[in-house]
Amino acid sequence: MKNVLVAGGGLGGTIVANRIAQKLSNEIENGEASVTVFDKSDMHFYQPGFLLVSMGAMEPQDTQIMERSVLDRRVKFLSGDSGSITKIDADNRSLTTADGKSHGYDQLVLSTGSHLQFDEIPGFAAGADTFFNLEKAKEMWQKVRSFEGGKIVVDTAMMPHKCPVAPLEITLMLDDYFRKKGIRDKVQIDYCYPVPGVFGIPNVNKMMTKIFAERGINVHSQFALASVDTSARKITSKEGESVDYDLLVSIPPHKGAQVIGDSGLGDRRNWVSTDKFTLLVKGHDDIHAMGDTTDIAISKAGSTADYESYVVSHNVAAEVAGTGGMKTYPGSVFCFIATGMDQATYIKFDYSHPPVPPTPSQVYWWSKLAYNKLYWSLHARTMI
Amino acid sequence: MTDLKLYKTIDATSENCAGPIGELSSALNDAYVGEAVAIILGDDATRDDILVWAKRTGNEVVENTSEEGRHRLVLKKVK
Numbered sequence: 009m010k011n012v013l014v015a016g017g018g019l020g021g022t023i024v025a026n027r028i029a030q031k032l033s034n035e036i037e038n039g040e041a042s043v044t045v046f047d048k049s050d051m052h053f054y055q056p057g058f059l060l061v062s063m064g065a066m067e068p069q070d071t072q073i074m075e076r077s078v079l080d081r082r083v084k085f086l087s088g089d090s091g092s093i094t095k096i097d098a099d100n101r102s103l104t105t106a107d108g109k110s111h112g113y114d115q116l117v118l119s120t121g122s123h124l125q126f127d128e129i130p131g132f133a134a135g136a137d138t139f140f141n142l143e144k145a146k147e148m149w150q151k152v153r154s155f156e157g158g159k160i161v162v163d164t165a166m167m168p169h170k171c172p173v174a175p176l177e178i179t180l181m182l183d184d185y186f187r188k189k190g191i192r193d194k195v196q197i198d199y200c201y202p203v204p205g206v207f208g209i210p211n212v213n214k215m216m217t218k219i220f221a222e223r224g225i226n227v228h229s230q231f232a233l234a235s236v237d238t239s240a241r242k243i244t245s246k247e248g249e250s251v252d253y254d255l256l257v258s259i260p261p262h263k264g265a266q267v268i269g270d271s272g273l274g275d276r277r278n279w280v281s282t283d284k285f286t287l288l289v290k291g292h293d294d295i296h297a298m299g300d301t302t303d304i305a306i307s308k309a310g311s312t313a314d315y316e317s318y319v320v321s322h323n324v325a326a327e328v329a330g331t332g333g334m335k336t337y338p339g340s341v342f343c344f345i346a347t348g349m350d351q352a353t354y355i356k357f358d359y360s361h362p363p364v365p366p367t368p369s370q371v372y373w374w375s376k377l378a379y380n381k382l383y384w385s386l387h388a389r390t391m392i
Numbered sequence: 393m394t395d396l397k398l399y400k401t402i403d404a405t406s407e408n409c410a411g412p413i414g415e416l417s418s419a420l421n422d423a424y425v426g427e428a429v430a431i432i433l434g435d436d437a438t439r440d441d442i443l444v445w446a447k448r449t450g451n452e453v454v455e456n457t458s459e460e461g462r463h464r465l466v467l468k469k470v471k
Contacts, residue, residue: 167418172409208411276422305402307409339406359406
């Protein structure tokens with residue numbers, strides 16, 4: 009019996025486990041292989057939906073479903089203490105869970121994701137609203153819908169963070185929301201970004217800088233967040249600039265999972281050192297990493313994890329079945345970018361080809377919403 | 393240079409949403425004062441941007457080399 013263990017039951021872990029089970033269906037049926045997903049939570053969240061929840065464009069209950077219901081029936085699933093990994097022992101090819109049990113593996117996939125750090129920056133937890141988890145996205149929508157005028161600051165605390173286009177999206181959605189509400193002239197929107205420009209890719213930066221100027225959005229960059237002063241309602245950057253706010257919408261700092269650090273598999277921010285082509289953890293031929301988990305200079309996005317899942321599932325199955333032949337990841341990424349409450353564009357690129365975003369249109373907006381609907385029925389279950 | 397501890401090397405020769413400066417600023421944020429971060433770049437314009445950024449942020453460029461169309465910069469965190 010060969011054991012494939014998948015650490016993490018988010019978008020990446022779920023999809024890769026389903027793909028591996030499909031590829032190893034004969035081995036699983038014959039009792040020669042097993043695939044097990046570990047996650048503390050038994051709920052699966054569609055995190056890209058949180059942006060829409062924070063703007064009242066998606067119902068909160070539509071962003072979550074029981075993890076078991078999207079996993080292939082051949083995949084085992086452990087949650088709670090049984091699924092909460094406390095240590096990974098790469099030397100002995102095993103991991104330990106919070107219930108004290110040890111689980112040996114032949115192939116391990118790390119899909120432990122990125123995690124929000126609300127306490128890393130002084131004042132952040134008390135002063136900043138965000139849409140990066142479901143509860144806070146719901147709270148933010150209540151504040152947005154009751155906002156009658158004043159200054160909204162959209163701030164990105166630091167790089168890297170999941171869903172890199174989200175700061176652009178929320179800024180342009182807020183702009184459009186208040187235009188459609190007829191009070192845009194009473195709402196000032198400022199955008200603070202920790203590196204020069206409004207986005208890291210030149211083509212996208214050029215397009216978005218132009219749109220921001222046309223929409224009257226003030227840009228502060230570079231602005232690396234140092235502190236939030238909740239009593240004075242202002243944020244200050246490491247560069248020494250201060251910006252006051254009435255509503256602060258901020259993207260919190262991110263780190264990799266604590267178990268990565270505790271197991272000596274990550275850097276100081278718990279990102280796992282990973283080969284950008286093979287997606288193998290450097291120094292290990294039996295540990296694969298994907299999605300937000302890696303330290304690869306690529307976007308931490310759901311589409312990244314999805315594209316990577318084709319490579320990782322193939323390579324894991326090839327090792328288990330003994331068929332050989334490694335696939336490599338070309339750096340594929342695809343992201344819709346909302347540019348309002350009814351329009352969007354998109355970026356598609358890989359290691360060798362930069363994105364060329366098309367002119368925003370309603371077609372891409374509806375495509376974005378349609379994809380959100382199709383995620384549960386088709387994508388998470390890897391029907392496509 | 394021989395005593396300089398390299399915290400991390402970033403391969404920024406490909407497209408990514410944070411951009412080379414985003415990746416570099418993150419790594420330098422986590423590096424200790426006195427440590428360095430190396431970054432590999434695929435074009436002249438990005439190298440020039442980072443040299444300007446380093447000057448503005450007070451990070452010391454201790455190596456600036458090129459080979460076969462790729463540039464390697466090493467920045468030391470000094471404060």
